[in-house]
Amino acid sequence: MVEQPHDEPAVTLDAFLDSQTNATAVRLEAGDDARALLPYLDRIALVEVSFPTFRDGRGYSAARVLREAGYTGELRAQGDVLVDQMPLMKRCGFDSFAPQAEIDPATLEAALSRYENVYQKAADGRVPVWALRHG
Numbered sequence: 001m002v003e004q005p006h007d008e009p010a011v012t013l014d015a016f017l018d019s020q021t022n023a024t025a026v027r028l029e030a031g032d033d034a035r036a037l038l039p040y041l042d043r044i045a046l047v048e049v050s051f052p053t054f055r056d057g058r059g060y061s062a063a064r065v066l067r068e069a070g071y072t073g074e075l076r077a078q079g080d081v082l083v084d085q086m087p088l089m090k091r092c093g094f095d096s097f098a099p100q101a102e103i104d105p106a107t108l109e110a111a112l113s114r115y116e117n118v119y120q121k122a123a124d125g126r127v128p129v130w131a132l133r134h135g
Contacts, residue, residue, distance in 0.1 A: 010048045013037070027078075034062035041071045048098070051079035060092045067093035067123035083111050093123035 010027035011020045013036060025046040028034055047066060049059040063075055077089050078098040086097060117129035
């Protein structure tokens with residue numbers, strides 16, 4: 001989790017691109033193209049990605065696009081975010097969460113520390129277990 005989350009209200013992607021390019025927090029709705037932010041990554045401190053329903057996985061792709069393009073600011077998953085999704089969200093690059101429903105901190109810690117090893121490379125930079133075994 002991010003120690004000091006960015007607290008400036010996020011503007012919509014359309015508002016940012018049309019008239020508020022000086023904003024440092026942008027909200028991506030499901031269906032927005034995260035690639036539109038690529039020219040501005042150096043001046044954005046927070047990208048808040050909306051998850052309108054837990055079944056909508058487009059936010060995972062937005063996170064990967066931003067992290068792989070070099071975005072280092074806060075990346076927040078907001079909305080219908082479930083505790084069992086958070087480990088995968090962290091792998092995609094999310095570092096903070098604003099779930100609709102309250103999540104028990106002990107349950108979250110258990111979910112985040114459940115698996116010691118991972119099997120694929122991802123935005124979080126963890127070394128896959130096959131690479132640990134075979135160098």
